Amino acid sequence: TGGDEDSKSQAEELQIHLRAGALPVNVELMGSGHVDASLGEQFKSQAVIAGLLALLAVAFVVYRRYHKPEILIPMVGTSISEVIMILGFAGAIGWQLDLPSIAGIIAAIGTGIDHLVIITDEVLYEGKLPPRKVYLSRITKAFGIIFAASATTIIAMSPLVVMGFGALKGFAITTIIGVLIGILIARPVYGKVIHEILEARSGKNPE
Numbered sequence: 001t002g003g004d005e006d007s008k009s010q011a012e013e014l015q016i017h018l019r020a021g022a023l024p025v026n027v028e029l030m031g032s033g034h035v036d037a038s039l040g041e042q043f044k045s046q047a048v049i050a051g052l053l054a055l056l057a058v059a060f061v062v063y064r065r066y067h068k069p070e071i072l073i074p075m076v077g078t079s080i081s082e083v084i085m086i087l088g089f090a091g092a093i094g095w096q097l098d099l100p101s102i103a104g105i106i107a108a109i110g111t112g113i114d115h116l117v118i119i120t121d122e123v124l125y126e127g128k129l130p131p132r133k134v135y136l137s138r139i140t141k142a143f144g145i146i147f148a149a150s151a152t153t154i155i156a157m158s159p160l161v162v163m164g165f166g167a168l169k170g171f172a173i174t175t176i177i178g179v180l181i182g183i184l185i186a187r188p189v190y191g192k193v194i195h196e197i198l199e200a201r202s203g204k205n206p207e
Contacts, residue, residue: 058113070197075116078190079109085181100171108178115146119191129198139191150183
């Protein structure tokens with residue numbers, strides 16, 4: 001209603017009417033809160049810093065596992081692209097992201113890294129790109145695992161979308177959107193990219 005005294009009076013009057021039940025339906029006060037604009041700005045910067053630290057931690061762990069920059073770069077790039085796609089989808093539909101929604105994005109990215117590791121482990125056969133027939137068999141197995149795990153996540157979150165309220169609903173919707181973007185776009189693209197990179201590497205360094 002605004003920040004001046006008149007607006008404050010209108011808000012207090014509206015609160016009185018709501019508490020008195022002056023509406024065609026019953027009203028139950030579920031909760032209330034207030035966040036200063038300065039705290040919102042601080043939260044935005046802290047969220048960016050936390051995201052960068054998480055990305056660096058993921059990059060470190062991935063590099064320690066594979067010791068191959070040609071795997072690290074597309075894996076981290078895929079995670080970043082997923083975040084951009086989720087935020088773009090939220091902006092396109094006018095979805096206002098709150099703290100639980102951001103937690104949903106983090107959860108989706110966390111499961112996404114697991115899926116990328118599964119793909120990479122299946123593609124790498126004894127540390128190198130396998131023959132095409134073996135590669136197709138292993139990548140099909142990897143995507144079978146990923147689709148089953150993603151379906152489980154979506155099914156688990158669906159009741160929160162239907163029955164959830166406020167924060168829980170936002171968390172569930174964002175997580176489901178992130179998982180769908182991952183399995184329909186990001187995972188297939190990563191599988192193709194990592195195959196092309198390893199194929200080019202094996203061509204330059206025949207064993």
